[in-house]
Amino acid sequence: MSKLNENFIEILLDNILDSVFFLNSNGKIIYMNKIAQNLTEWLLKSAQNKYFSDVFKLKKSKSDFETYDCFTEILQTKKPQICKKPSILITQSGKEIEVKCNFFPIFGENNEFLGCLIIAQDFTDKRKYENALQNAMRLNSLGQLSSGIAHDFNNVLTTILGNISLAKLNLDEKGEIFNLLNEAEEGIDKARVMTQQLLTFASENKTDKEILEISELLKNFVSFTLSGSNVKCNFRFSKDLMNVEGNRSQLGQFIHNIIVHAVHSMPVGGNIKISAKNIKIPKENNFELEQGNYVILTIQDNGIGMSESDLSHVFDPFYMSNMTGKDMGLAIVKDIIDQHNGTILIDSIVGEGTTFTIYLPAIFQDSSSFKDIKGEIPRKHGKVLVMDDEDIIRRVLSKMLTQLGYEAHVVNEGVSAIKTYKEFLANNDRFDVVILDLTIRGGMGGKETIENLLKIDPKVKVLASSGYTTDDIMTNYESYGFSGALVKPYRVNELDKALIDILNN
Known part of the structure; x- marks a missing residue:
């Protein structure tokens, strides 16, 4: 029965998500569950009868050089300690992990001190999710602010553009003033594109789809993202390039994320080459795509590239790349492309650069917008x-x-x-x-x-x-x-x- 109880307790402790340690009254390890062994990189048989502070080396912060003996503090007070702030654990291999520890003294029938139960929680993932949540909240606030500014700015542009277009109706098209107003209109058109980009990034509406001219979408979002950087971009599009049906906000986000990744991979500057052409995918293909017409986009940089290890995890959220650090952007890109029934491929060579190849379903429907008409407008009634x-x-x-x-x-x-x-x-x-x-x-x-x-x-x-x-x-x-x-x-x-x-x- 005793053996059965021991096995039951061991199974129970091994299935707890937190690390559990039992120490004797001298601070030596009696038992640690599998989670604790994985966390510290110590096997139970190697850690047993070692002082807890020799296995579970803690620093109060990353900037500290010296570790401290947490068991000594328990021994002095013999009171439970709930740590509000995380500490830094140094594993057997020297890796530093953020952990939160709670200490509970164990007493016998005669109130004698028998040892200590320690529960340690790996705080790394929780910290990541907390940071992601905070970033999401900040982005949401920034999105609301950007949306309001862009809306008000569009109202201002409406007044300016409306008056300019009215003034042009009464001018000679060959005159200098008409040409000056034309140039002013071009400037307003650029401002209109910028406010559209701000509203797109701020938009919470990610489901509505429309017919989009992918070449214009690429030009607008790439130029917006590269503004102020030391990276240049060259475009090459097929003349008969088909349109795509998609959500402007999401597709703009995927373009933005890939360009940001490219910029980060070229810290001293560089070049991005972007091309787009039509392609017909047969019923039998290696991409798990539906048969039909597609637009194939190629975005190539000459940055530091990615290793094979990084490539295998490039779409994993929170993955810490050896080349470019932590990057959730590409995980978002993959999700957006999947939602648009497309696919994305990546080729990369360390020291040479990375190429993203994206397939998006294409359609023939026209997406051209109404262009400005020169000359007198027939008068209406109503x-x-x-x-x-x-x-x-x-x-x-x-x-x-x-x-x-x-x-x-x-x-x-x-x-x-x-x-x-x-x-x-x-x-x-x-x-x-x-x-x-x-x-x-x-x-x-x-x-x-x-x-x-x-x-x-x-x-x-x-x-x-x-x-x-x-x-x-x-x-x-x-x-x-x-x-x-x-x-x-x-x-x-x-x-x-x-x-x-x-x-x-």
Whole structure:
């Protein structure tokens, strides 16, 4: 029975996730479970009858050079000690591990001191997860801040771009002022791309997919990521390169992560080569891909490369690479590519560089956006109700609509929009289109406003407008009752096309 009890206790202790030590009254090891043996790199038969401090060498911090005898402190107080701060364990091989230890004295029937039970917890993984959680919280806060800044910046750009596009309508295309305004528009277009990138990184919406021109996505995110670095990039794309269907935020993240990895592998600078071409994957293939058309992306750097050992673990979260250190970025890349039904391959030679090859399913659908139209715009007729909380945007939108031939009415929030729409409808004077800003500070926004308008008039035609380009409403506007969506900032020509599309449909 006693032997059975001993075996039961040993099995129980060996299946506990923490390290367990039993010491006698002199501080020598009687027993340690398998977790403790793995942690210290000491076998039980080698550690038995050794002083605990000779096996479990502790430093109070990484910066300390000397170890301390924790059992002596127990012997003096004979009281349990719960350590709030982790210590540094030096294993038999000299490796340093962050651990938390709790000490419990053991007493006999006559209250004599028999020894000590010590429970030690490997704090390394917990610390990693805590750091990852803190990083996620910081990124979330940064994302919210970036999103707000980008939205406000898009509102400012709407005013500037709207007025410039209006001014150009009244100028000679060959004149110097027209050319200067063209250059100003180009600058605004670059700013528009930057705010889109900020919103994409900040976006929490990772499921919605759209038709994307992969060459433009690569150029935008690579240039954004390399800004301020000493790394250059060369692009080579097939002229007939097909589009891909994917989530802009996720695909932007995977591009960003690979480029960041490349930059880190070239600390003194270097070059990145990026190419993309179409490829047809047959039914039988070595990539476990579905048969069909794909876009194959190649991203090559001339950095320090990765060893075979690193390559075998490159997609493992928290893996500490010998070449580039800890990097979760590539694990995220693998997850994103998998979610898009693609695959990623890596070739690397130490001292020469690394090549990432990515396969993404391709489609033929056109993703081209409406381009600016030069010259006079035919005048239209009709009434348009505009809701926006920015006075300066209401003014420029009113001017743009008037220029296009519409009768503009403006309000600053949802309650006023509903009231105005009701009043006109009561007089059999219907608005042809309503333009609703989705985000109204201190008032009813576009989402709630359209819900009310549809109850009043199920045939109402509403255009969603927002500087939050990643908002789910902007990509799935029909699901919310909108007839179209217009991303801020926009030119008068782009507003014109959006209105025509709604009125024609």
